[in-house]
Amino acid sequence: MKKGKITITITIGLVILILTAVIFLQFKTINQTDITALENMREDELRTEISNFKQKIAEISGQLDETNAKISEYQEAIASNEQASDLLVQELDQQNNIIGKNAVKGSGVVITLTDTRAQKITAEDLRELVNELKIDGAEAISINGQRIVYDSYIVDIGNTFIRINGVESIVSPYVVKAIGDPTYLESGLSKKQYGYIDSKLEEGKDVTLTRQDNIVIEKYNGDLNMEYAN
């Protein structure tokens, strides 16, 4: 065999060796590389990925906006609920003032009835006074600290006590506090001759009336329950 031919054979063999080595190396690299990894993606693939992500971001931010809108709606609802409950509390407070479950304060008159030697103050006198005060627009009345409520009653117990609201037995002097327009109350009670004060004085009972600005009337201490009415 010629020397030249051997060289050619060896050279070609080497060249083919290099070529196949590189080809297999390439096969192996392509096989083993994770094409989906971000670093290995081609530019156009990355582009589509980016646009996908942008779309997703747009969708999600849309959802976020919706959710935020809902949240603010709910917050408004909560706020209006709070307003409503505030109103309810206010209303309850007013109703309690009216029915006597709250201590109330205001201007009005204080009438003091005292037993004299000649005449004792009777339950009838007090009932009459309460009635008179109501006619003259009294909003809250108490006798010796006992609030007059819708079911209050005033009765004599023997000759010594007067009972109010079924529990309290009181004696002279009787201090009747009434909150209302002081002018109306006073003028209503002190009508000449036929007025309450004049007629009682005439009977020989001791009645005094004073106007006061800051009368405090305690709340009713008993239960306000209805069993049959509903």
Added chain:
Amino acid sequence: MIAIAIVIGCALGAIIGINLPNISYTYSGYLAIAIVAALDSVFGGLTSVLKGNFNLKIFLSGFFGNAILSMLLTWLGVKLNVDIYLAAIVVFVGRMFTNLAIIRRYYIEKWSKKEVKEEIKNENEKETMGKD
């Protein structure tokens, strides 16, 4: 002889290639272009062998030169933001087809000539038999 060298080269190359460490995916594009260029050179070499004008120096320079040049062009293309490697692939693969066509024609012609010769031979035999 050359065929044996090719087979041995292929086998050894496959073993070496599988055992080599992986290259970075980023550079595998360059390697692919180099492979296409080298394959083109190999087919060119085969064609020249068949034509009888094979030159080892031309083959070797083509093999390595084309591979390196195509890698450089690809690199340039990346820098210029133009896919120059497409041009390289078109040229190399086009040439590969041309060379394959030449090889194919060579062998087909060789085979048909053989057939024709045999036919002529047979006819000659018949003629001689007929004369008898």
